[in-house]
Amino acid sequence: MKKLFQLLLLLLVCNTLMAQEIILAKKGKSLYTIVIPEKATVVEIEAAKVLQDYLYRISGVTLPVSFDSAEATPAEILVGRVNRPETASVDYTAFGKDGLLIRTVGKKLVITGGDRKGVIYGVYSFLDKYLGCRKFSADVTHVPEKKVISLPAIDDLQLPAFSFRETYYAEVLDPEYMNWHKLHSFQGKGGDKSEWGYWVHTFHNLLDPKEYGETHPEYFSYYNGKRHAGMIPSWDGSSYQPEAQLCLTNPEVLEIVCRNLQAAIDKQPEALYWSVSQNDNVNYCRCDSCAALDKKYAAFTAEEKMLSTHGGDKYLALGMGSLLEFVNQVADRFPDKIISTLAYQYTRVPPKGIVPRKNVNIMLCSIESSRNDPMETGDKPFAEDLVGWGKLTDNILVWDYVIRFSNLLAPFPNLRILQPNLQFLHKNRVSAMFEQGNRDTGGEFADLRAYLISRMLWNPDINLEKEMDEFLTGYYGAAAPDIREYINLLHDNNQSGKEVKMSIFGKPADDKETFLSAALLERYNAIFDRALKKVKKYPDTWVRVKSARLPVDYAILEIAKAERTGGRGAFTGGDDNRLKPRPEIVKMLHEFVYHCIRTGVSRITEWHTTPKEYLEQYLAYLENPDAVTSGK
Numbered sequence: 001m002k003k004l005f006q007l008l009l010l011l012l013v014c015n016t017l018m019a020q021e022i023i024l025a026k027k028g029k030s031l032y033t034i035v036i037p038e039k040a041t042v043v044e045i046e047a048a049k050v051l052q053d054y055l056y057r058i059s060g061v062t063l064p065v066s067f068d069s070a071e072a073t074p075a076e077i078l079v080g081r082v083n084r085p086e087t088a089s090v091d092y093t094a095f096g097k098d099g100l101l102i103r104t105v106g107k108k109l110v111i112t113g114g115d116r117k118g119v120i121y122g123v124y125s126f127l128d129k130y131l132g133c134r135k136f137s138a139d140v141t142h143v144p145e146k147k148v149i150s151l152p153a154i155d156d157l158q159l160p161a162f163s164f165r166e167t168y169y170a171e172v173l174d175p176e177y178m179n180w181h182k183l184h185s186f187q188g189k190g191g192d193k194s195e196w197g198y199w200v201h202t203f204h205n206l207l208d209p210k211e212y213g214e215t216h217p218e219y220f221s222y223y224n225g226k227r228h229a230g231m232i233p234s235w236d237g238s239s240y241q242p243e244a245q246l247c248l249t250n251p252e253v254l255e256i257v258c259r260n261l262q263a264a265i266d267k268q269p270e271a272l273y274w275s276v277s278q279n280d281n282v283n284y285c286r287c288d289s290c291a292a293l294d295k296k297y298a299a300f301t302a303e304e305k306m307l308s309t310h311g312g313d314k315y316l317a318l319g320m321g322s323l324l325e326f327v328n329q330v331a332d333r334f335p336d337k338i339i340s341t342l343a344y345q346y347t348r349v350p351p352k353g354i355v356p357r358k359n360v361n362i363m364l365c366s367i368e369s370s371r372n373d374p375m376e377t378g379d380k381p382f383a384e385d386l387v388g389w390g391k392l393t394d395n396i397l398v399w400d401y402v403i404r405f406s407n408l409l410a411p412f413p414n415l416r417i418l419q420p421n422l423q424f425l426h427k428n429r430v431s432a433m434f435e436q437g438n439r440d441t442g443g444e445f446a447d448l449r450a451y452l453i454s455r456m457l458w459n460p461d462i463n464l465e466k467e468m469d470e471f472l473t474g475y476y477g478a479a480a481p482d483i484r485e486y487i488n489l490l491h492d493n494n495q496s497g498k499e500v501k502m503s504i505f506g507k508p509a510d511d512k513e514t515f516l517s518a519a520l521l522e523r524y525n526a527i528f529d530r531a532l533k534k535v536k537k538y539p540d541t542w543v544r545v546k547s548a549r550l551p552v553d554y555a556i557l558e559i560a561k562a563e564r565t566g567g568r569g570a571f572t573g574g575d576d577n578r579l580k581p582r583p584e585i586v587k588m589l590h591e592f593v594y595h596c597i598r599t600g601v602s603r604i605t606e607w608h609t610t611p612k613e614y615l616e617q618y619l620a621y622l623e624n625p626d627a628v629t630s631g632k
Helices: 002-018 042-059 118-131 175-180 251-267 288-296 320-333 380-392 415-427 446-458 464-492 518-534 539-563 583-598 611-623
Strands: 022-026 033-036 065-067 076-079 100-105 108-113 148-151 155-158 164-168 196-198 231-233 240-242 273-275 338-343 360-365 396-401 432-436 571-573 579-581
Touching (some): 033 042, 042 065, 042 118, 118 175, 380 396, 464 518, 464 539, 518 539, 579 583, 583 611
Parallel strands (some): 033 065, 273 338, 338 360, 396 432
Antiparallel strands (some): 022 148, 100 155, 231 240
């Protein structure tokens, strides 16, 4: 009984110590020291210096940094794998590569994590969650000033929802932004060390038609009565690409692919992920052997699954059987690597009777989905495919698309589907995410969308409305309520739940009767007129509000081209019956392009059309609308 009492007393004392309030700084003074391991890693040193820097910005106090070889003191912040009694019970194996722990033990604060970047993630999470700091964009950081930094008892273990998290926006590639929001880059940008060797569309890297096309056409796709081993112009006309795929049942193809893959691995042995995946077309092999495998492993009958990516011709989603059997054989040759392959277009549908090897990653792409409804309800065929893949493996990376690629500055009201999509994917065993936004700078709500996506990639269950309001306030200042009103009005009219589908390849004229109607555009403009007046004394904020308005101007300009004449057209009829450009359209065009140039907007459409080119093309159209098609 006495021993039980002593044990209970000890637990009570420990709980009391853990629950003590910590005063890190007060009135310009602090008793605390930041402690790192004597043989600290680069990440641990960086984490300590970031913490020291931000604590100074918040309180005006510079905490010293010392090593754990020094004698312990009662007031310490332990950063990383510090040798102290307070860290003795920490299970570092629980963190994986990126997990983090923020914990108070008595009067001490512990910030540690996984061996990749868990420690630096822990410091930024501490600053964000417990001290009220925010990183809204590369250029906009909120750091509150506090006379007292006081902490309650904390025991916060965080593990990421997705093991790979990429928000593919040019805006996120600031190294601090990447670390703050715990992001990866398959290209190794933004200070992230990539684990990828090859990314996607690698068949031509592994077996090049330019090398083998003439001598061995049998290595390439058979369809329409012949082999297709040639090269064709790429979709943007800037280069050439293979016209088809590989013949995946030819044993020589397997040997050549494995040989060339080994050569690539020898040059980059530290890379873990290697893509062995189809070229970017739907011209897969229909020879007797490949077709037999596709039929053998098909989970549906012929023509039951017909897909269309760009609103064009439909194609049969009947090519995963031969691809997966081939990729599994490659994976067997490289057991210490993860072989990634695409489930994309004709290979999207999961097979039956065959499963991916443990070291095979399935990169599932949602390119066909509508963007005004969550994929679970708005694209049931894709949702079925996702669930099906989740029954076969948990090594799934979903490649999702979150902007309108053909018109990067067009209004695109998809903010309300971002969270339900990520929650649905996480629930169905998706382990990694690639959210494809804008590879160029600028674009409709680029900073807002990147911020929300980045935070949800770590935790899809955040309070999204609260997060959005915090961003709008920090980014747009006094204009935040007006920007929120615009966002709500735009999304309330996006035809969610109806047959209208919002495509990533659409254009403003497609939506001129719904969320881009003349009446709504008039209301949007009234909102932005009001918003700009509120921030006219704050030049930086005014510029950001003006940038938020660009999509409204762009929609008006593009609809004016499509309409040509009439109330919304670019022209009026003159006395001589000749078309004359409307002065308000010309003025808007000039303002639009200048603000794009001023703020560094690099493209109007993906890969194409700089702001200056857009101006040139639009002016040419206004000069002679019958001879020139402006735009893409």
